[in-house]
Amino acid sequence: DQQVKQNSPSLSVQEGRISILNCDYTNSMFDYFLWYKKYPAEGPTFLISISSIKDKNEDGRFTVFLNKSAKHLSLHIVPSQPGDSAVYFCAAITSGTYKYIFGTGTRLKVLA
């Protein structure tokens, strides 16, 4: 039972364009969401988060949107850079459960 899904295993985008990574979840009790970025042979690193009381959070080139009614969140990267090429994981948590549930990841390739 995959509670957090990333339906696109991979995505290719031209440098300078927008990258949009999507994540769907099934558990309506999730109230906090994160995006992580992972390079090969390294551990994931925290990128950006959003609470369920918000519908948008911005940090530089990265923006996360949350649509609670659709149980959907997305990560926008504008403009995309070759250094953004990595695997991106979304993760969700219900307060009080102490543990995040991760999606399956999307491999982003930004073409120079």
Next chain:
Amino acid sequence: NAGVTQTPKFRVLKTGQSMTLLCAQDMNHEYMYWYRQDPGMGLRLIHYSVGEGTTAKGEVPDGYNVSRLKKQNFLLGLESAAPSQTSVYFCASTDRANYGYTFGSGTRLTVV
């Protein structure tokens, strides 16, 4: 500032052998986690700990045991390794339940 350190980084085991993966964090974090990453499966939680002396099961705990005797260390044990346990193992820690994790760089384990 080491963060989260995992030992060893690589290991090859024969089926039936046992081993222990060590995770050490120097950030005084309360919460620690063991995840495994497999192709197409994302990051799946094996076991976690919400404080020294406590452990709890995650999504895929079978075949693994853990111990948190000291706050800074979280050990993951495989008593009788199986080929299905071939994976990349990540340890993570955080000081707040809803906060982002700090991950280690991973242990690549192959069971033959």
